[in-house]
Amino acid sequence: MPKGSVAITAERCKGCGFCVEFCPTHVLELASAFNAKGYHPPHMINAEKCSGCNLCGMYCPDFAIFGYRFPDGKQSEKGGDA
Amino acid sequence: MHADPRCVLTGTHFINGDAACCEGALAAGARFAAGYPITPSTEIVERFAARAPKVGGLFIQMEDELASSIALQGMVWAGQKSFTVTSGPGYSLMMEHIGFAAITETPCVFVDVQRGGPSTGLPTLPAQGDMMQARFGSHGDYLTIALCPNSPQECFDLTIKAFNLAEKFRVPVMFMMDECVGHMTEKVVIPAADQIEVQPRRHASKPPSEFKLFEPGPDLVPEMAHAGEGYKVYVTGLTHDKRGYPLMNPQSQRELVTRLFDKIRRAADELTIIEAEGLDDADVVVVSYGITSRVAQRAIQMARDKGLKVGKLRLICVWPFPEKVIRDLAPKVKALVVPELNMGQVVLEVERCASGQCRVISVPHPGGTVHKPAEILAAIERGAR
Amino acid sequence: MSSVELHVHNPVEDLLRQDRIPTIWCPGCGIGTTVNSFAHALLGLGIDLKKTSIVSGIGCSGRVSGYMNLDSFHTTHGRAIPFATGLKLANPELNVIVYSGDGDLTSIGGNHLIHAARRNIDLMVVCVNNMIYAMTGGQAAATTPGTSMSTTTPYGAFEPELNMPQLVDAAGACFVARWTAFHVKQLERTMAKALNKKGFRFIEVLSPCPTYYQRKNNLGDALAAMVDYKKRSKIKNGCNTWETALLPGGDIIVGEFVDREREDYLTLMRRQLGSNYTEFPPQAEEEAERCCSEC
Ligand code: SF4
Numbered sequence: 001m002p003k004g005s006v007a008i009t010a011e012r013c014k015g016c017g018f019c020v021e022f023c024p025t026h027v028l029e030l031a032s033a034f035n036a037k038g039y040h041p042p043h044m045i046n047a048e049k050c051s052g053c054n055l056c057g058m059y060c061p062d063f064a065i066f067g068y069r070f071p072d073g074k075q076s077e078k079g080g081d082a
Numbered sequence: 083m084h085a086d087p088r089c090v091l092t093g094t095h096f097i098n099g100d101a102a103c104c105e106g107a108l109a110a111g112a113r114f115a116a117g118y119p120i121t122p123s124t125e126i127v128e129r130f131a132a133r134a135p136k137v138g139g140l141f142i143q144m145e146d147e148l149a150s151s152i153a154l155q156g157m158v159w160a161g162q163k164s165f166t167v168t169s170g171p172g173y174s175l176m177m178e179h180i181g182f183a184a185i186t187e188t189p190c191v192f193v194d195v196q197r198g199g200p201s202t203g204l205p206t207l208p209a210q211g212d213m214m215q216a217r218f219g220s221h222g223d224y225l226t227i228a229l230c231p232n233s234p235q236e237c238f239d240l241t242i243k244a245f246n247l248a249e250k251f252r253v254p255v256m257f258m259m260d261e262c263v264g265h266m267t268e269k270v271v272i273p274a275a276d277q278i279e280v281q282p283r284r285h286a287s288k289p290p291s292e293f294k295l296f297e298p299g300p301d302l303v304p305e306m307a308h309a310g311e312g313y314k315v316y317v318t319g320l321t322h323d324k325r326g327y328p329l330m331n332p333q334s335q336r337e338l339v340t341r342l343f344d345k346i347r348r349a350a351d352e353l354t355i356i357e358a359e360g361l362d363d364a365d366v367v368v369v370s371y372g373i374t375s376r377v378a379q380r381a382i383q384m385a386r387d388k389g390l391k392v393g394k395l396r397l398i399c400v401w402p403f404p405e406k407v408i409r410d411l412a413p414k415v416k417a418l419v420v421p422e423l424n425m426g427q428v429v430l431e432v433e434r435c436a437s438g439q440c441r442v443i444s445v446p447h448p449g450g451t452v453h454k455p456a457e458i459l460a461a462i463e464r465g466a467r
Numbered sequence: 468m469s470s471v472e473l474h475v476h477n478p479v480e481d482l483l484r485q486d487r488i489p490t491i492w493c494p495g496c497g498i499g500t501t502v503n504s505f506a507h508a509l510l511g512l513g514i515d516l517k518k519t520s521i522v523s524g525i526g527c528s529g530r531v532s533g534y535m536n537l538d539s540f541h542t543t544h545g546r547a548i549p550f551a552t553g554l555k556l557a558n559p560e561l562n563v564i565v566y567s568g569d570g571d572l573t574s575i576g577g578n579h580l581i582h583a584a585r586r587n588i589d590l591m592v593v594c595v596n597n598m599i600y601a602m603t604g605g606q607a608a609a610t611t612p613g614t615s616m617s618t619t620t621p622y623g624a625f626e627p628e629l630n631m632p633q634l635v636d637a638a639g640a641c642f643v644a645r646w647t648a649f650h651v652k653q654l655e656r657t658m659a660k661a662l663n664k665k666g667f668r669f670i671e672v673l674s675p676c677p678t679y680y681q682r683k684n685n686l687g688d689a690l691a692a693m694v695d696y697k698k699r700s701k702i703k704n705g706c707n708t709w710e711t712a713l714l715p716g717g718d719i720i721v722g723e724f725v726d727r728e729r730e731d732y733l734t735l736m737r738r739q740l741g742s743n744y745t746e747f748p749p750q751a752e753e754e755a756e757r758c759c760s761e762c
């Protein structure tokens with residue numbers, strides 16, 4: 001079970017790929033879909049590996065993504081690949 | 083509100099205009115200043131550097147005039163009254179920040195003790211060559227207020243006025259002294275603090291949640307909040323909206339610049355600060371300001387002794403220009419005589435407002451000394467013909 | 468979206484003026500990345516945000532002040548430091564941070580940088596170094612390294628570049644550090660350390676400018692620049708600042724170079740003035756009256 005997940009505000013994303021590149025566990029990938037501005041926002045491809053470390057959030061220059069940890073022992077029932 | 087007695091040197095003094103200007107600033111509530119040494123203005127901050135710490139203030143000598151003219155605005159946004167002092171070349175360096183003060187509506191005072199120019203010119207000798215610079219020096223469109231004292235006493239009184247107007251209209255006020263007035267020593271009477279009216283900061287009356295930093299009040303002047311008060315102010319030199327946020331389009335430019343003009347234009351009557359004498363039956367009126375008005379006074383006396391009907395109009399507030407006074411006067415007189423310690427600056431405004439209804443005679447002087455009364459007298463006689 | 472996401476909240480958001488996002492910055496511009504480190508440093512220390520002001524000059528990095536939900540001052544080109552000096556001296560209770568670019572702080576504002584460091588004014592200065600004048604369209608700056616291309620050096624630059632840490636160290640700054648936008652965590656820690664220190668503190672942050680610096684020099688996109696920072700960076704805490712010059716393709720020396728104790732401007736002023744300085748509490752008008760009625 002994953003220890004955390006990410007929240008993505010796709011409309012803010014400018015598709016730089018920082019979050020994808022610097023996620024230590026390679027959780028993310030840029031989607032093939034476009035957002036309204038024509039950029040490819042990230043989505044989770046390895047949700048179970050997400051630690052919620054928020055490195056992606058630290059790197060994101062546009063405040064479009066951040067990672068968070070699940071409270072101890074209470075993991076998301078729905079998973080984090082939304 | 084009255085002046086704080088701790089800052090007022092009540093009594094009768096024999097001091098020069100520079101010293102009187104410093105005392106005026108203190109009486110007006112300025113305890114902070116930033117400056118850079120330049121003749122003939124430096125005595126003002128030398129005195130201020132000695133006086134300010136005694137009242138919990140400070141003078142910082144910055145690395146140049148670019149720095150001092152913006153450091154003082156930092157002091158104002160921290161909640162203090164502040165000013166800077168300079169002359170000729172230093173005044174030129176400050177121009178960008180006069181524009182910054184105008185667009186951010188930062189109340190502050192720029193003292194320019196005018197000396198001969200252009201460039202390094204005549205560091206120790208008088209001129210009035212910066213008058214148009216005081217009006218138009220910074221790029222873009224804005225209005226400021228400029229006062230011209232003609233005695234050490236006025237250096238005291240009008241410095242207070244300059245601070246009061248800066249606070250009331252939230253504009254940078256130009257205090258246009260000159261070398262003669264700055265270095266002239268005369269009697270200066272400093273009244274008791276409770277006889278000195280001081281305009282306090284027009285501080286935000288609403289809590290942060292309801293407050294907009296650039297929302298104009300009924301007189302088009304917005305209220306001000308400072309750093310550290312929880313208002314999260316946003317101050318920018320870009321064209322901005324009522325919150326202070328950059329908004330760069332023709333519409334917001336029109337709104338902002340028009341308001342910056344209108345807040346001053348609407349107050350034309352209040353800002354008509356003149357000394358007039360013998361205008362009613364005058365054939366010729368001498369229009370002057372600053373040190374030149376004292377020479378003009380002598381010339382007027384000489385002309386009257388010769389039987390000429392001469393009036394005196396002294397502009398204490400040169401900007402905004404007292405247009406109505408000149409418009410009313412022009413049809414009634416034969417000539418307006420305008421002596422200035424420059425090659426003809428304010429005379430252009432006199433000509434504009436007289437619009438051909440009377441002769442306008444410029445009496446230019448490149449500076450370095452004052453006019454001879456006879457030069458002005460000759461112009462009066464020409465005008466009376 | 469999972470139900471969890473509805474309750475989670477990026478703490479950085481509290482430090483941003485929400486109604487100003489999205490920013491004007493280009494895709495992959497590193498300025499926003501440095502803002503994350505800054506925001507986390509501020510939040511981690513629990514600094515009184517009400518008493519925190521941010522001052523910028525002009526340029527892409529100069530826009531930072533306007534996105535932060537603090538008292539924001541977007542001043543004139545090069546003059547953020549003297550404005551901040553006035554702000555701090557007139558209200559010493561404020562935490563004043565200057566956040567601006569290399570062209571703004573070291574070129575047009577270079578003199579102010581030197582003198583604020585010399586005076587040891589209690590300011591933290593963050594200089595985002597994208598090695599070019601970006602807002603105006605990619606002209607060479609004092610920080611443009613080696614023979615880089617820019618719109619005003621169409622045949623390559625030939626002026627030697629400025630080594631900022633050396634300059635501010637020599638001028639007397641009490642804290643000098645450099646990181647890149649890649650070093651988000653280190654930058655956060657260094658910023659936190661600097662925020663806790665008194666005196667003139669200077670942090671240089673290399674940041675990709677894909678639109679001008681990278682493009683003009685065929686250095687790939689922003690991500691390539693970040694990967695390059697990662698590769699070329701050598702952490703050398705305490706490094707002599709004359710060894711920290713940035714050369715194209717050379718090592719990027721990063722770390723905390725200077726951390727020294729020096730009394731700041733106001734401390735020196737108070738000591739020198741001694742009894743010539745008088746505290747100035749606000750006038751207590753009612754005092755006399757109240758005393759009488761109670762007696
Ligand atoms: S929170 Fe950490 S692990 Fe999860 S996606 Fe972001 S960087 Fe990767």
Ligand code: SF4
Nearest residue numbers: 013014016017019060
């Ligand atoms: S770092 Fe931010 S802007 Fe860049 S791709 Fe990821 S979510 Fe988008």
Ligand code: SF4
Nearest residue numbers: 492493496527601676
């Ligand atoms: S031009 Fe360069 S520095 Fe400016 S926002 Fe774009 S990428 Fe950033």
